[in-house]
Amino acid sequence: MKRPFSMTVIACTASAMIVGGCATPSGGVSDTGQGAMIGTAIGAATGALIGSKGANAGRGALIGAIGGALVGTAVGAYMEKQHQDFQKALADEIASGMIRVQKLPNDELLVGMTGETTFEVDSDQIKPGFYSTMDKIAAIVTKYGKTELAIAGHTDSTGSAGHNQMLSERRAGSVERYLGNGGVVANRMTSAGFGKDQPIASNASESGRRLNRRVDITIVPIRQDAG
Numbered sequence: 001m002k003r004p005f006s007m008t009v010i011a012c013t014a015s016a017m018i019v020g021g022c023a024t025p026s027g028g029v030s031d032t033g034q035g036a037m038i039g040t041a042i043g044a045a046t047g048a049l050i051g052s053k054g055a056n057a058g059r060g061a062l063i064g065a066i067g068g069a070l071v072g073t074a075v076g077a078y079m080e081k082q083h084q085d086f087q088k089a090l091a092d093e094i095a096s097g098m099i100r101v102q103k104l105p106n107d108e109l110l111v112g113m114t115g116e117t118t119f120e121v122d123s124d125q126i127k128p129g130f131y132s133t134m135d136k137i138a139a140i141v142t143k144y145g146k147t148e149l150a151i152a153g154h155t156d157s158t159g160s161a162g163h164n165q166m167l168s169e170r171r172a173g174s175v176e177r178y179l180g181n182g183g184v185v186a187n188r189m190t191s192a193g194f195g196k197d198q199p200i201a202s203n204a205s206e207s208g209r210r211l212n213r214r215v216d217i218t219i220v221p222i223r224q225d226a227g
Contacts, residue, residue, distance in 0.1 A: 062188065063222065070223055082109065086101045086109070108218060109218070111219065114210065115154075118175075151192075153191070154196075164195040172193050
C-alpha cells in the first residue's frame with residue numbers, strides 16, 4: 001500500500017545524526033559511519049511516521065486482524081526474538097554482504113538489501129536468484145505479524161533525478177508485492193521511493209554507489225498505545 005513519506009522529516013533527522021558520524025583523518029565522515037548514521041535515522045524517522053498515523057478504522061481493523069497489539073515489555077522481547085530469527089535465517093546473506101540486519105531505536109529493526117544483489121541494473125524486477133532470500137524474509141515477517149513494514153527504495157546519483165525517483169518507487173513496490181504474495185498482510189506494508197536523496201555512502205566511488213542502490217525494510221512493532 002503506497003503512502004507518501006515525509007522527505008523533510010527524514011532528511012532533517014538524518015542530517016542531525018550525521019553530525020555525530022565517524023570522522024576520517026581529513027575531518028569528514030567515513031562511508032561506514034555515514035551509512036550507519038543515515039540508515040538509523042531513516043529507519044527511526046520512518047518508524048515514527050508509521051506510528052503517528054493515529055487511531056482510525058483502518059488501524060483498528062489491522063490490530064483486529066493480527067490478534068491485538070503488543071503491550072509493555074512484550075514489545076522488546078518480541079522484536080529481539082524476530083531479530084535473532086533474521087540473524088539465523090539470513091546468516092549466509094549477511095556474511096556475504098547481500099543483506100544487513102540492524103537494530104534501531106524504539107525496538108525497530110532494519111532489513112536492508114543491496115540493489116546489486118536484488119535487481120539488475122536499471123531494473124525493478126527482483127532477480128530469480130534472490131527469491132529464496134525474499135522467501136526467508138517473508139516467512140519471518142509473517143511469523144511476527146504484530147509489526148508494520150516501511151519499504152523504501154533508493155538509488156545512487158547517476159542518471160536524472162526523475163528517473164531515479166521512479167526507479168526507486170518501482171523497486172520498493174516490487175519488494176512490497178513479493179512480500180504480499182508471500183503471505184504478508186497488505187495493510188501492514190507501506191512503500192515509497194527516495195531516489196538519490198538518501199545516500200548511505202559517497203556517490204563519488206563505485207563502492208559507495210553500490211551501497212546506495214538498495215531497498216530498506218523498516219520493521220515497526222504495533223503497540224497498544226500507538227494510536
